[in-house]
Amino acid sequence: MKRLKIALLDDHAIVRHGLINRLQQEPDFDVVGVYARSREAMAGLAMVPVEVLLLDFVLGPSELDGILLIRALRVKYPQCRILIFSTHHDAATVILALRVGARGFLGKGEDINQLVSAVRLVASGEVYLSPDMAYRVAEATAVNPVGEEQNRDEALRFVTLSAREQDVIRCYLAGMTITDIAEKFNRSIKTISSQKASAFRKLGVVSNNELFRIKHIIDGI
Structure with a gap:
């Protein structure tokens, strides 16, 4: 069985512990990187490449995070698929994260089993959004596609x-x-x-x- 290499970055130890325990229950999942700081993750991914990175959108005040971190990861590790999980999941945040390269977005309030499904979907090359989140994103971007600049402006209004x-x-x-x-x-x-x-x-x-x-x-x- 081909095992899926996964890494995760979250600045809360309890969250990391819970995610590791659940992900390791899957026979085809291999958690090969666990990081508390963005700098550690950037260095670790160079040593141990992964197919999916679970990324908390908001880290500590001195950390590179959010849109900046997604952009940096996409430049340095273009083959790594990024799945965001966060308590901040308003439509504008989701739209901007997807626009700069994230492949999915999961609210931390969702069921942990949904995370497992999201990891598999993102690893397969698809984009993951929960039905409710997909609806809110579609509603927020229901404008005439006149260009990327206008689309970004519309997203920012939310x-x-x-x-x-x-x-x-x-x-x-x-x-x-x-x-x-x-x-x-x-x-x-x-x-x-x-x-x-x-x-x-x-x-x-x-x-x-x-x-x-x-x-x-x-x-x-």
């Missing part, structure tokens, strides 16, 4: 930034520095930086230039 993330991003777009924003709202620089990073992750942007290019969308969020 992004949900917290009130504080909106405050930070709008002030930043207005030309304020992180220090200025911290003083304005009486928050620490570390808190403001974390809120900016969280907003970047949700918006799928990787630089200040990309943020300014979608300013017209943010104004409507």
